[in-house]
Amino acid sequence: MVLKTATQPAVLVEAAVIVNPDEDSLVSDGQNRTVIARAIAAGIGTCLRDRRLQSR
Numbered sequence: 001m002v003l004k005t006a007t008q009p010a011v012l013v014e015a016a017v018i019v020n021p022d023e024d025s026l027v028s029d030g031q032n033r034t035v036i037a038r039a040i041a042a043g044i045g046t047c048l049r050d051r052r053l054q055s056r
Contacts, residue, residue: 015040
């Protein structure tokens with residue numbers, strides 16, 4: 001539902017399942033959140049670049 005009603009391009013990311021203690025501890029650490037955020041940003045950048053190349 002979140003992405004179906006978005007009025008702008010959107011990405012929904014589930015980086016961890018917080019009820020899982022191991023995954024909760026990963027996203028509780030600031031360094032791990034930074035790694036996750038950079039990976040998401042890189043993936044979005046790659047997608048946008050590929051779409052631009054395809055539209056040429």
